[in-house]
Amino acid sequence: MSQREIRKNPFTDEWIIYSEARQARPDRKKDSCPLCSGSPEVPEFTEPIRIPNKFPALEIGKEPKKISSGEFQIKMSNYGRCDIVVYTNEHNFKFIDLSDEEIFQIFQTWISATKEFNLDKNIKYILPFENYGEDVGATLIHPHGQIYGFPVIPNLVEKEFDSIKQFKEKNNSCMVCNYIEEEKEKEERIIFHDINLVALVPYFARHAFDVFVYPNRHVNFLHQCTRSEMNSFVSTIKQTITSLNSIFEKEISYSLSLHQSPLNTQGSNMFHLYFKLHTPQRNIKSLKLLGAVETSTMTYINGMLPEIAANKIREKMS
Numbered sequence: 001m002s003q004r005e006i007r008k009n010p011f012t013d014e015w016i017i018y019s020e021a022r023q024a025r026p027d028r029k030k031d032s033c034p035l036c037s038g039s040p041e042v043p044e045f046t047e048p049i050r051i052p053n054k055f056p057a058l059e060i061g062k063e064p065k066k067i068s069s070g071e072f073q074i075k076m077s078n079y080g081r082c083d084i085v086v087y088t089n090e091h092n093f094k095f096i097d098l099s100d101e102e103i104f105q106i107f108q109t110w111i112s113a114t115k116e117f118n119l120d121k122n123i124k125y126i127l128p129f130e131n132y133g134e135d136v137g138a139t140l141i142h143p144h145g146q147i148y149g150f151p152v153i154p155n156l157v158e159k160e161f162d163s164i165k166q167f168k169e170k171n172n173s174c175m176v177c178n179y180i181e182e183e184k185e186k187e188e189r190i191i192f193h194d195i196n197l198v199a200l201v202p203y204f205a206r207h208a209f210d211v212f213v214y215p216n217r218h219v220n221f222l223h224q225c226t227r228s229e230m231n232s233f234v235s236t237i238k239q240t241i242t243s244l245n246s247i248f249e250k251e252i253s254y255s256l257s258l259h260q261s262p263l264n265t266q267g268s269n270m271f272h273l274y275f276k277l278h279t280p281q282r283n284i285k286s287l288k289l290l291g292a293v294e295t296s297t298m299t300y301i302n303g304m305l306p307e308i309a310a311n312k313i314r315e316k317m318s
């Protein structure tokens with residue numbers, strides 16, 4: 001059996017990625033940072049760059065065709081892309097320490113990856129993201145992010161996309177555009193908004209301090225955003241992370257991801273781009289760990305109503 005494949009759960013329609021390469025990831029020491037310039041991966045650093053991940057969960061290989069070896073055993077070969085984006089040459093910097101211009105350049109690497117991955121008809125979704133801190137499993141200190149290219153639309157995104165398509169069919173308008181209008185009217189879950197975007201703790205937040213940032217305008221991909229919209233994203237995301245640090249009186253672990261339209265998929269102009277900021281931190285002392293209810297049913301129990309969390313974050317936004 002190949003140790004790298006993608007299997008489908010026939011009961012839930014969900015994909016699970018199997019990749020033994022991930023187990024081989026080394027625990028790196030600070031003195032052997034592979035992302036500091038001068039390393040084989042980054043001989044010289046001049047601006048944020050994208051390099052292949054040496055321990056990819058997904059890798060370009062055989063054509064990802066669905067194979068069934070039984071009524072309930074559907075799989076495809078492991079296929080996809082895993083890149084790393086090195087943000088800066090400053091080993092001890094953090095994302096929020098970077099200048100707006102540097103983060104804008106990181107966005108440019110996300111845009112170029114999106115355009116490049118889109119040329120491969122087997123790639124259906126691109127996920128640029130950053131894991132920061134031990135509590136979300138970051139293994140390297142050096143400021144960096146990752147970009148995954150999936151051969152399938154990931155489970156949660158597919159559910160969202162299906163809802164958006166059904167809404168469009170029924171109402172001939174964008175579900176997300178309508179949703180953010182409703183949130184703006186209610187106001188209580190909004191942490192910041194300006195001419196370009198709205199940042200909020202969604203009505204349906206799974207974790208206490210989940211923050212979604214949506215452009216006001218209906219855009220599918222980051223490259224369709226104006227410089228002014230990107231500037232608003234950069235400053236709002238930085239401010240939100242800083243506010244969360246202030247609430248918890250420490251540097252929180254978080255993950256930040258960009259959700260754009262699926263690639264090489266019909267109806268891609270229906271998707272409404274957004275950023276998702278997640279921290280497992282639920283109060284000053286503790287993290288939200290997934291317990292039996294979440295792991296066995298994927299039904300979340302959140303100890304804080306989103307409007308209360310939004311109020312706490314809003315108070316800290318400068």
Ligand SMILES: [Zn+2]
Pocket residue numbers: 033034035036090091142
């Ligand atoms: Zn380094």
Ligand SMILES: [Zn+2]
Pocket residue numbers: 174175176177178217218219271272
């Ligand atoms: Zn929209």
